[in-house]
Amino acid sequence: MASRDRTPPTPTDLPQALADATADKRLDVLRHVAAGCSISQAARQVGISYKAAWQAIDTLSNLSGTPLVERTVGGLGGGGARITADGLQLLALAAELARARQQVLARFAGGAIGEGGLGLRTSMRNQLRCRVLHCAPLASGDPTVQVTLATPGGAKLVSSVTQESADLLGLRAGLPVLALCKATAVDVSLASSKTVAGALEGRIERCAPGARLDEVVLALTGGGHWVGFAKHPFKGQVGDAAVAVLSPAALVIGLAG
Template sequence: MASRKDTSRSPTDLPHALTDASADKRLDVLRHVAAGCSISQAARQVGISYKAAWQAIDTLSNLSGVPLVERTVGGVGGGGARITADGLQLLALAAELARARQQVLARFAGGALIEGGLGLRTSMRNQLRCRVLRCAPLAPGDPTVEVTLATAGGAQLVSSITQESADLLGLAPGLAVLALCKATAVEVSLAASNVAAGALTGRIERCSPGARQDEVVLALEGGGHWVGFARHPFNGRVGDVAVAALMPAALVIGLAG
């Protein structure tokens, strides 16, 4: 049975699916479905799992606010998928935006001002350019992978994400990405002799006292800043070396370009 279309939304909801810099591979899945492929065929064409292909469709539909693919029942294969009119409209919009982006890039040598995901609006204050060092499953058969990132200053960050997300982003060693994290997920302390893996070390640039927590801004080696919180009262002073620690599950990865 085909999905019932939601007629309450506004057509202007569709562009929300294109604000995520990681959408390209998801759009590839949608393009193959539009060309008549099943979800399994689209997954093979894009080089991802069947589960990741459905995740791509579901994510784009969630961002759009409307179904982009209808699940159909029956037939020799027991059912399939068919792109909706909204799905076709999204692909047309994506193509138009791609052409406009190329025109803008052609006017700026190197594109330095428009790389790095400037179109992404998020509450996460920590956004740092990195490169992928490693991407491997936590254990054989585990559905999550551990991604190790290198900052411009040579420090390493560790993120834990699903295998499907890693596939959709096309993560591989050397790929330029953005490391994103909420400041409230970062715990700052004065530097000790042993720094845990995945923690960032920097010099305190600003410290704003609070009732229970103090907000601390660190200047990182190689450029960039990282914001976190320390228990009040924090004894660090401007210029002191401090460490920002976070759980791997708190670090989000986005495509930089």
């Protein structure tokens, strides 16, 4: 049984687990454990792997600052899991927030707030609404998954995520998501006739020179903006066509709703 010798969480710690826009499926795992399911049973109910289910619990516990599930010794399979009092409190808080959210959305029914990342706070300046085109492992048995996204302008972005993350997010073709990326992971260059895989095309809207790198803001084809950096001195001017390139490992996927 897990040790109870720990510092109790402060009242403000538990809500941190609900600030993550991808928490819903993780909370589903916790709900099934609260209902008496083992981790393996909870994983089957949610439709994810056993490993992903434990990742969900561990992530929520890390965000909460307190254990939400205790591993128990003995029983079939050598042990099980039991939700803690803090885990039950988190589920109660999640239910209350869901009710409040529905009340707010009901008041704004028909408005323009249905999709977006308004609840997501992150240092990543690049956030773009996209849709999943397809999601599949690069090879049989590979622990990583390649996710291809379509931007509003019709460009294709590729992200590399773990199978567990893809399962927890429920990634599938047609799903609306947010593509997120740190500006420091984006290389900007002037457009050329050569097609660059994984590039976003746009026109330079702003450029701020620096000592080593120049920060460049692109207005993307199809709408939206993307921020990146170019080696100083960057020769591009406002209005010039340019491309932003990033690696699949740098592109983070978040739920858009």
